[in-house]
Amino acid sequence: MSDDKQTKSYRELHKPASEFETRSDYLDHELQIMKPRRWALNLPGRDFNFEWEDLVPAIAGTIGIIAMYSAVMMSWADGLTQAWPHVTLGKEFAIEVARVEMLIPAFLFCIIASGFLNPRANLAGNHGPMIPLIGAIALAGAHPLALAILLGIFGLLLSYFKGGSKLVNLTSEGVAGGLLVFLGFTGAFSQIGQIQDWAKSIDMGHIGLIVLAVNVVLYAYLAKINKRWLAIPACSITGLVIALAFGAGFDLTFTTEMGLPNLNPVYWWGSTTEGWMLGLPNLEHFIASLPFAILAVAMWSPDFLGHRIFQELNYPRNTEKVLMDVDDTMTTCSIRQIVGTAVGGGNITSSWGTYMIPAAIAKRPIPAGSILLGSLCIIIAILGFPMDVAVWPPVMRIALLVGVFLPLLEAGMQMIKNTKDSQSAGICIFSAAVFNPVLAWALTMFLDNNGLIGDKERAKRLSFVDKIVIPCGVLVICLIAMLAVGMFESQYGLAGWL
DSSP states (O other): OOOHHHOOHHHOOOOGGGGGHHHHHHHHHHHHOOOOOOSSOOOOTTBBOOGGGGGGHHHHHHHHHHHHHHHHHHHHHHHHHHHTTTTOOOOHHHHHHHHHHHHHHHHIIIIIIIIIIOOTTTOBBOOOOGGGGGGHHHHTTHHHHHHHHHHHHHHHHHHTTTTTHHHHHTHHEEEEEEEEHHHHHHHHHHHHHHHHHHHHHHTHHHHHHHHHHHHHHHHHHHHHHHHHHGGGHHHHHHHHHHEEEEGGGGGGOOOOOOSSSOHHHHHHSSSSSSTTOOOOOOOHHHHHHHHHHHHHHTHHHHHHHHHHHHHHHHSOOGGEEEEEEEEHHHHHHHHHHHHHHTTOOOOOOOHHHHHHHHHHHHHHHHHHHHHHHHHHHHHHHHHHHHHHTTHHHHHHHHHHIIIIHHHHHHHHHOOSSSHHHHHHHHHHHHHHHHHHHHHHHHHHHHHHTTTTOHHHHHHHHHHHHIIHHHHHHHHHHHHHHHHHHSSSTTTTOGGGGG
């Protein structure tokens, strides 16, 4: 990097787009001259600018988070209704809680935290891999608020001791590539199946095939013209139009009215007859929530790793100052987890993938799009009815398919560059298929760092702590947590053994 770029400010180095041969060159230059302030005030014009490309990750992230939040809250409603005799929660509850999550946390953590105070902290979004476990969490006797407090405390501890960035640095490209390939492949098949199931449920199985076929062609075309960052809005709108055009519109109903949800925390947690109908958590709730909180935090590092890799793959050289900081993101996610749930939410948070992946592909830094995304979330939460559109399967499933899982698959394949990488990646994929992605990451990281697979020369450069102590500790913690919560086949948690 030149001396000018090191000494001059962003405002002094900024040039209009007209001075560059291509738009891509202009965006590259913007990334290279930014010098975001860490936990200090960052201002538009002085430290960053808004560009029209920022709308893409903002819209993509909004569509993705509506879908994720709705899925989380419906899972809580179903699980708690089964677990607690006096609890009766349904769709209206799920939508109201999702709107709470889209108002207060969006303002505090998208606009204020990641937008103005620390543009290197990625937005605190949703922990997708935990959604299938929410039913088990509720049946185990856990309390959403107890879970949030424990998860936040563990996350802050990991962030304080720089554990997140350490784990990222100890994960080789082969292991990371295998993890991304597995997550992308399984996630893509899941979304395809969900679209087909929806089409069959309305006796129009052909619509699912048409929606998928058209979007495959559209996604391929966007990739060919280097406009993949348009995939979520373009493909989601295409899915919506095709479904309506072929007569599937009758199952799209608008039920969410305009207005504000109840923003009083006492309403949500203060009694057993209002809000969540659970009251405040007690000691038993914290004990039941403990293994799930450990598991969720253990799953953060590979999740964060995947998002940072997207920036590294798509940003030009000399852009280290704008790359997502893993530890700062953990700090933001931890605080957001506690605050968001305390005011009535129920989300289990993690790094915001449906924002970061399109932002990285579009070559945009975090702050401007974060502010736009937070603003969109607030507007949609107040309007209400757009949430009904965003959770409709032709829109939601296509958004997740082209915006998260296909890019994950592509990024993983790009990281596997040689035979050594492919060996580590293959073992990671195989382990993930046998167990689950988190345990596969922990196990393969241990094997790879000790030279048992992958690059043996890399293992020689690592210290005893990096080869044995940390990987073993992570592997044992993940294994105990998963045994405790019953994540293995024919095993239903420690309670089933007692």
